[in-house]
Amino acid sequence: MEFGYKNIHLMKDKVVGTGAYGTVFHARIDNLVCAAKSLHPVLFRDNDPSTAGLHKKFLSECQIMSRLRHPNIVQYLGRTTDPQTQLPILLMELMDCNLTKFLEGEEPFPYHLQVNFSHDVAKAIAFIHSNQIMHRDVNSNNVLLLGRVQAKLGDFGMSSLLQDRKSRLTQCPGALAYMAPEAQSYMYSEMLDIFSMGVLLVHMMTRMYPNPTDAHRDVGFEKGRRLLVAVPELDRRREHISMINSSHPLLPIANNCLEDKAAQRPSANHLCQQIETLKTAPTYQESLKPRAQERRGEEKSSQRSEQEIEALRVKVENQQLEHQKLAEQLELKDRQLQEAQYRFTQQQAVQQERKRPIPRPIPQSETAVKKLQKELSASQEANSRLEETVAQLESRALHLRDQDGATEIGPDWK
Numbered sequence: 245m246e247f248g249y250k251n252i253h254l255m256k257d258k259v260v261g262t263g264a265y266g267t268v269f270h271a272r273i274d275n276l277v278c279a280a281k282s283l284h285p286v287l288f289r290d291n292d293p294s295t296a297g298l299h300k301k302f303l304s305e306c307q308i309m310s311r312l313r314h315p316n317i318v319q320y321l322g323r324t325t326d327p328q329t330q331l332p333i334l335l336m337e338l339m340d341c342n343l344t345k346f347l348e349g350e351e352p353f354p355y356h357l358q359v360n361f362s363h364d365v366a367k368a369i370a371f372i373h374s375n376q377i378m379h380r381d382v383n384s385n386n387v388l389l390l391g392r393v394q395a396k397l398g399d400f401g402m403s404s405l406l407q408d409r410k411s412r413l414t415q416c417p418g419a420l421a422y423m424a425p426e427a428q429s430y431m432y433s434e435m436l437d438i439f440s441m442g443v444l445l446v447h448m449m450t451r452m453y454p455n456p457t458d459a460h461r462d463v464g465f466e467k468g469r470r471l472l473v474a475v476p477e478l479d480r481r482r483e484h485i486s487m488i489n490s491s492h493p494l495l496p497i498a499n500n501c502l503e504d505k506a507a508q509r510p511s512a513n514h515l516c517q518q519i520e521t522l523k524t525a526p527t528y529q530e531s532l533k534p535r536a537q538e539r540r541g542e543e544k545s546s547q548r549s550e551q552e553i554e555a556l557r558v559k560v561e562n563q564q565l566e567h568q569k570l571a572e573q574l575e576l577k578d579r580q581l582q583e584a585q586y587r588f589t590q591q592q593a594v595q596q597e598r599k600r601p602i603p604r605p606i607p608q609s610e611t612a613v614k615k616l617q618k619e620l621s622a623s624q625e626a627n628s629r630l631e632e633t634v635a636q637l638e639s640r641a642l643h644l645r646d647q648d649g650a651t652e653i654g655p656d657w658k
């Protein structure tokens with residue numbers, strides 16, 4: 245939905261973050277505080293035609309996001325055009341921070357939270373795959389958090405529709421550390437997102453940015469050429485994986501996602517099921533309980549914080565409902581306006597039509613009378629012509645009788 249610029253209050257000085265192509269800052273639609281994402285105007289200097297692709301990509305991000313509505317996907321609210329730069333601005337739900345920042349911070353990240361966030365992202369991926377969309381840039385920058393309560397997938401700038409697979413795919417999309425081996429080629433599928441999910445799990449479990457080692461190993465010369473062999477992904481990522489406790493329940497799931505062969509990775513739906521199962525296991529339940537040292541003297545406060553988290557979750561859910569309701573109301577208003585405009589133009593057209601002089605239709609009886617009058621005057625004319633002829637003939641007959649008296653022209657001749 246395109247919002248009129250006047251309805252939006254942009255707060256460009258309240259910047260949330262900056263990416264390679266754009267900036268995200270605070271905005272307000274009526275009373276709803278939201279996030280606005282705009283492209284860097286510097287990229288569009290001098291009307292460079294190469295930036296047309298960027299513009300198109302941004303509009304495609306808006307289009308893809310507008311089709312998606314899911315609790316674990318950052319909610320798209322609409323778009324508007326910046327009157328200064330004439331560039332589009334994407335409006336979406338405002339989130340608290342991204343997962344990268346959270347993992348770099350000091351806040352504890354207990355096991356149950358790791359499972360919850362993984363489950364949230366897996367559900368978002370399963371949802372987009374079932375809608376024939378692949379994200380192609382799943383990484384911790386694009387996982388956005390609402391406090392410690394919920395994780396959502398955002399930034400659909402690299403997304404692509406699965407049906408477009410026949411057209412040439414972008415080689416190496418997304419962040420390098422998160423990239424699947426097949427991304428080097430043009431031959432990949434939605435399984436690319438599953439690989440990135442595996443990297444995300446390792447990133448969450450280690451809290452270390454998962455930079456892998458070299459992709460190829462030099463194994464000497466063959467026929468005068470250097471011979472390079474591909475290093476399996478699990479080996480490239482060994483350094484990080486070895487930091488994880490081998491009994492961590494998310495580890496086998498991560499390893500499975502990091503398989504070199506895309507066909508051996510689990511589907512997004514399967515991944516969701518695997519993570520969901522972890523929630524019923526005792527390890528998860530244990531993690532929910534406050535730790536022993538917390539219990540000592542801090543029992544009350546930790547209980548209170550669990551209650552606070554629960555209250556926050558309810559509040560967030562209510563807020564999400566409000567967001568959705570507002571977006572729906574705005575859409576409805578927009579439609580009502582369109583309908584009113586349509587009716588107005590229609591009425592104008594009708595009024596114009598009315599102003600034109602319309603020939604009065606002649607009633608049927610009137611037509612018939614006119615026809616009879618016409619016929620009557622024609623027959624009267626014929627009668628008078630006939631009477632004239634008869635008079636002429638009578639005078640000629642009288643004339644002839646006067647001449648020789650022999651010829652009788654009887655009155656029956658009349």
Ligand SMILES: Nc1ncnc2c1ncn2[C@@H]1O[C@H](COP(=O)(O)OP(=O)(O)OP(=O)(O)O)[C@@H](O)[C@H]1O
Binds near residue numbers: 264268399
């Ligand atoms: N809806 C949102 N609410 C809060 N913060 C957001 C929101 N969307 C994006 N951000 C944050 O704003 C910053 C810029 O986001 P943006 O999507 O432009 O770039 P990026 O994902 O960091 O990188 P790239 O440009 O390579 O995609 C990031 O830190 C991101 O986490």
